[in-house]
Amino acid sequence: MAITPGSAAPRRPRAVVAGGSIGGLTAALLLRDIGFDVSVYERSRSQLAGRGAGIIAHEVTLRYLVDSGRRLDDLTIEGGLLRYVDETGGTVHEAPSNYRYTSWQALYRGLLELFDERRYHYGHALTAVRQDDQGVDVSLSTGATERCDLLVCADGVSSTARSLLLPEVEPSYAGYVGWRGIIPGADVRQGLLHELRFDITYQLLRAGGHILAYPIPTADGHSDGGDIFLNWVWYRNVPRERFRWLMADHEGTLHSLSLPAPSVRADVLDELNAAAETQLAPALAELVLSTAQPFVQTIVDVEVPRQVLGRVCLLGDAAFVARPHAAAGTAKAAADAWALAEALRKADSLDDGLARWETTQLALGRQLVARTRTLGDGAQFERSWRPGSTDLLFGLWAPGDARFLPR
């Protein structure tokens, strides 16, 4: 699709992508491939590292890498069983999982390698957006302004673009947080590694809440030779009156959406470890206690009424934040990017393409937020999960579509 300004010769359309994580990078690569002149502006000052830990792989998340020649086995670990245990460690349910596990780092590094790093600008946060009939002006934290035909905002859960364009949309706290940790396989006891290294292991807690653990590839995407990490997420209910105690750092500053490992206070960590000892199955307790630097992510719902505002679109977590129980947030960001490129490729004009894209992606976002809200409330508060139920399987469009079934 070429842009024809007035009577001048057609020129390549120009796109700016704000936010250079999985959603932003996938969009940047795909827009480049369909003829856009693309630049990415990322708030972080250096290569993003250690974000988000483990990710359940979906075909759509891996699609760009696999289409570019990367081997599935180099990007992911094939899962063994899906297992539920009780607090004694006894098995309550087990079945083949058919999941594949990857890491945020392996996806990010792989995508970044395929993009022109000279067009990926660290330390540039989007700060303001203005539009006129001809295009969009993007103001950046460096003081620079970029003019473009299309602005893709993939700036995540705390999206600046969303708060500028849709200030009425606020993240809504779900009543619980995800404690997360990753630990190199080499740093855990052999017996524990053997117990957890192939399978996804869940425990539903009697008092509400749940924990899951699964293996992921190392940061460079390799899992050969037994070189893996163990990844866990423990969803713990935290009433509002306790939230400040948990999320205040050493200086008393409140972190509303995530508390990075160095900011977790010793008294908070002590409480986590004490709870692990009394509430978790022995292997899961040992895993939590062996993790040097766990961190916290607040679980929120975010829903936007629109994803397209003129020539600006909101993609991935900038638009919808779904609770992690479908393990589909990254997949949705990637699916938004694929659908955007496809809609623009087929459309006669940018505006037509954006309108078509918005219709399908609003529907996807809404169903995912609704489904994961039900799942989350069921595990955390209603204790309605039944191990083995197909409704609990990971999936983006529907439960279970994250499985890689044997062909």
Ligand SMILES: Cc1cc2nc3c(=O)[nH]c(=O)nc-3n(C[C@H](O)[C@H](O)[C@H](O)COP(=O)(O)OP(=O)(O)OC[C@H]3O[C@@H](n4cnc5c(N)ncnc54)[C@H](O)[C@@H]3O)c2cc1C
């Ligand atoms: C506990 C937990 C477990 C999860 N597990 C899974 C899982 O197993 N599978 C899965 O698919 N998903 C999972 N998710 C969700 C997943 O992490 C997110 O949905 C996904 O990272 C969204 O990708 P994104 O590219 O939209 O945004 P992000 O990955 O959040 O990236 C946003 C980027 O924008 C940058 N940025 C922010 N503001 C600006 C600005 N003003 N200007 C420029 N750049 C900016 C940020 O630095 C960041 O790099 C989980 C989430 C949680 C909380």
